[in-house]
Amino acid sequence: xxxxxxxxxxxxxxxxxxxxxxxxxxxxxxxxxxxxxxxxxxxxxxxxxxxxxxxxxxxxxxxxxxxxxxxxxxxxxxxxxxxxxxxxxxxxxxxxxxxxxxxxxxxxxxxxxxxxxxxxxxxxxxxxxxxxxxxxxxxxxxxxxxxxxxxxxxxxxxxxxxxxxxxxxxxxxxxxxxxxxxxxxxxxxxxxxxxxxxxxxxxxxxxxxxxxxxxxxxxxxxxxxxxxxxxxxxxxxxxxxxxxxxxxxxxxxxxxxxxxxxxxxxxxxxxxxxxxxxxxxxxxxxxxxxxxxxxxxxxxxxxxxxxxxxxxxxxxxxxxxxxxxxxxxxxxx
Ligand code: CP
Ligand code: NVA
Numbered sequence: 015x016x017x018x019x020x021x022x023x024x025x026x027x028x029x030x031x032x033x034x035x036x037x038x039x040x041x042x043x044x045x046x047x048x049x050x051x052x053x054x055x056x057x058x059x060x061x062x063x064x065x066x067x068x069x070x071x072x073x074x075x076x077x078x079x080x081x082x083x084x085x086x087x088x089x090x091x092x093x094x095x096x097x098x099x100x101x102x103x104x105x106x107x108x109x110x111x112x113x114x115x116x117x118x119x120x121x122x123x124x125x126x127x128x129x130x131x132x133x134x135x136x137x138x139x140x141x142x143x144x145x146x147x148x149x150x151x152x153x154x155x156x157x158x159x160x161x162x163x164x165x166x167x168x169x170x171x172x173x174x175x176x177x178x179x180x181x182x183x184x185x186x187x188x189x190x191x192x193x194x195x196x197x198x199x200x201x202x203x204x205x206x207x208x209x210x211x212x213x214x215x216x217x218x219x220x221x222x223x224x225x226x227x228x229x230x231x232x233x234x235x236x237x238x239x240x241x242x243x244x245x246x247x248x249x250x251x252x253x254x255x256x257x258x259x260x261x262x263x264x265x266x267x268x269x270x271x272x273x274x275x276x277x278x279x280x281x282x283x284x285x286x287x288x289x290x291x292x293x294x295x296x297x298x299x300x301x302x303x304x305x306x307x308x309x310x311x312x313x314x315x316x317x318x319x320x321x322x323x324x325x326x327x328x329x330x331x332x333x334x335x336x337x338x339x340x341x342x343x344x345x346x347x
Pocket of ligand 2: 144181246248249286287288
């Protein structure tokens with residue numbers, strides 16, 4: 015059997031075709047069904063992977079850990095402190111060391127360049143677990159969830175509210191362009207994705223029939239949407255000083271029941287998580303004390319509503335990440 019993914023890195027969806035993304039999603043659905051049926055699938059017994067995290071994580075870290083264990087592999091976790099990487103040792107040297115001990119490397123951190131260097135020099139598959147620019151494994155989980163809800167991706171009206179030039183805004187736009195979806199970024203103009211990336215996505219859209227548009231108008235952006243998506247207004251790695259300005263800019267784009275009503279009763283609400291939907295977190299409470307807001311990017315009402323699929327989406331991180339590891343590590347027979 016051939017395996018077109020074997021040995022490849024998973025750094026951005028830009029590197030994958032529409033068919034390849036569909037193939038990864040089908041594989042994830044199969045692995046999910048197997049796990050639900052309690053059927054073991056351990057084709058990678060004896061292999062070792064290392065998870066490099068320069069930033070915090072719940073879903074991504076646990077999905078890689080559990081996914082690797084499910085497939086029969088051993089896992090090493092290296093957090094923001096405790097390794098030499100980047101402090102006393104270059105990324106290029108780290109890549110060449112880890113590539114001699116491990117069969118796969120996951121990286122979450124700041125620069126896309128770092129994950130690219132790891133991919134270039136380690137000699138083993140490298141998976142992007144989030145950088146400031148992209149979060150490609152999240153998109154696979156989001157798209158698997160949309161397929162489970164609507165049966166397809168092509169033609170889905172997808173609207174992203176909030177900071178549309180962060181890693182999620184960028185990656186969702188790329189994914190939507192690749193998969194022939196109708197993508198709308200609804201945000202203040204200075205938070206739209208950068209022009210170079212937009213042009214790339216527009217070119218892809220011409221081939222797939224996707225539609226990409228931008229609006230500052232909340233009513234226009236949400237009208238007829240099948241999916242309403244949002245993410246945090248301040249991403250990991252950004253300084254605390256941007257909170258004030260971001261809240262002022264993005265509060266009109268908070269996903270609330272009016273937006274969901276305008277989208278329609280069949281629309282679903284999605285969020286990559288973690289989400290600030292009430293005051294029950296340290297940051298949520300701090301922002302309430304400073305700015306008097308009960309919730310940020312999404313209201314409690316929408317987050318907890320029957321239209322919200324955020325926990326199914328979170329579970330799908332496991333199945334899709336497992337598919338990426340499986341596809342890139344399974345030797346062709
Ligand atoms: N969505 C996501 O990447 O979550 P974590 O930050 O918990 O990994
Ligand atoms: N944009 C967010 C995504 C978290 C999963 C961040 O980078 O913090």
